[in-house]
Amino acid sequence: MSHPLITRLTTEFGWPRFEDMGSLEDWRGGAGAHVLFVPGDPARNLETADVAVILPELRQAFQGRFDCAVCGDAIEEQVRNETKVFKTPSLIFWRAGEMIGAVPKVRDWDDYMARVAHILSLPVAAE
Template identity: 65%
Template sequence: MDHPLITRLITEFGYPNLVTPEDVAAFTGAPGDHVVFVPGDVRRNLETPDVAVILPELRQAFQGRFDCAVAGDAVEEAVREAAKVFKTPSLIFYREGQVIGGIPKVRDWTEYVERIGQILALPVAAE
């Protein structure tokens, strides 16, 4: 995960760095809507820095409707598996500890806004 734009999300924006399954459960299970940024291998995936720049702008565009965190290397695979979103970088959306959607790879702004609006409008599935 070593990339200055990903580090900036944690240090400048204060996004939690989720490094254990317990971190993921605590963050995604808190009240409200949440996004976990799954960066993937930044050395192989040239889109990762782009999504790291776009995410704070998306949060602002949605007026803080969701909070954000970064999946650390140790939990990335488990987060992708649980969400069934295997491509990276990806944004995985949660509510009440449940995955409500995911957006893999970098998208254009209009598509992000449309898809995030659709995801946030979804109800949580009854268990």
């Protein structure tokens, strides 16, 4: 199930939407930092639309220090189980194929700024 604001992320911004784990693994293993938006059910969770609006603003605020993608319905449960980030909507961060952090649920702007800055500053064991 999608929402117009989630669809906008893939159509207007050109972010990939992953429906299989292999494609997701290839993407998150690439160079740089990556953020996967795990929307949950937008019909049941009104915060999903809020995070769909906030994520492009975060990317801009951090001057493109991470790329973004959307988790498709087909793999959402598997991603949540793998990362142990069960609350949605959530933003899950990876670098060099390793999860480096997550921001579940909607937050106020200052909280996002602090959490994302902290996550992006974390080292990865493989680096």
